[in-house]
Amino acid sequence: MTAGRPAAVLSGLGSWQPPTVVGNDVVAARLGVSEEWILQRTGVCTRRRVEPGTATVEMAVEAGTRALKSDGSGQVDAVLLATGTPDRLCPSSAPTLAARLGLCGVAALDVAGACSGFLYGLAVAGGLLAAGTFHRVLLVGADTMSSVVDPEDRTTAAIFGDAAGAVVLRAGDPGEPGALGPFVLGSDGDHGDLIHIAGGGALNRHGRVSLAMDGRSVFRHALHRMGGAVADAAELAGWSLHEVDRFAVHQANARISRALAADLGVDPARWISNIEHAGNTTAASVPLLLDHANRHGGLAPGQRVILAAFGAGLTWGGTSVTWPALAAGD
Structure with a gap:
């Protein structure tokens, strides 16, 4: 910035x-x-x-x-x-x-x-x-x-x-707790059909409005792109992956999260998760995960956190934050 x-x-x-x-x-x-x-x-x-x-x-x-x-x-x-x-x-x-x-x-x-x-x-x-x-x-x-x-x-x-x-x-202030770090954003429209809804748009006005996904290909691209976003966001923040306290990544699939942790050589215990009782909630996934972790002890003030996501488009992104003290909104 x-x-x-x-x-x-x-x-x-x-x-x-x-x-x-x-x-x-x-x-x-x-x-x-x-x-x-x-x-x-x-x-x-x-x-x-x-x-x-x-x-x-x-x-x-x-x-x-x-x-x-x-x-x-x-x-x-x-x-x-x-x-x-x-x-x-x-x-x-x-x-x-x-x-x-x-x-x-x-x-x-x-x-x-x-x-x-x-x-x-x-x-x-x-x-x-x-x-x-x-x-x-x-x-x-x-x-x-x-x-x-x-x-x-x-x-x-x-x-x-x-x-x-x-x-x-x-x-x-860029140096205060809660300040978002530099962003990593990317896309690859050549693979847009891997996750898509064919009907309802100008291209196919009367087609079926339901989600289609090539699971195996998405798995492979998610590992590559989201793993890169995690690593790049940490580097831009000036952190090594081993200095990151928590990884809050899109809850796409538990197997993807486990494979990401293994590929990056990161202790899976530092990857917060709520997919077991939430599923993949797409755009809600990361903020829902953050709120659950903030409420139930998965995040603590002062921890270094990497946020990352991957999805249809194909699109991906990542950033960093030193976790602040946030009040519950109940």
């Missing part, structure tokens, strides 16, 4: 998951597989699903409310919503979210980065804060994956869950 410019500092944190828990017994019976098969392939035991009629903005309001309460300031200048499952194609969902939070009149925009959306949103918010355009930004990652996942598809039905996570970022 350029000397003299403010950094984006984490000052609020919150999340929300729907109350309905879907266990592996339900999913296994529908797919014709065993519960152990699901657990071994994904690391997921339970995931949350919204009830029919509940949409992405409703979850985002819950998480955003908690993050705003955690921050304590009561006001932000802008609202960003990272999501791959907006309530409608038009208008974007962020203005509706802002209005529902009592923030009508502030700038509001969607960030469509799939599983990397929250990391991209952090970078967008950080740039706006560094430029002095805004002084406080609410960023929510939320996805209603049950609206696009085919319940009969073995590749996707067992892994995804619905959730929302949120942070408040304020302009602050």
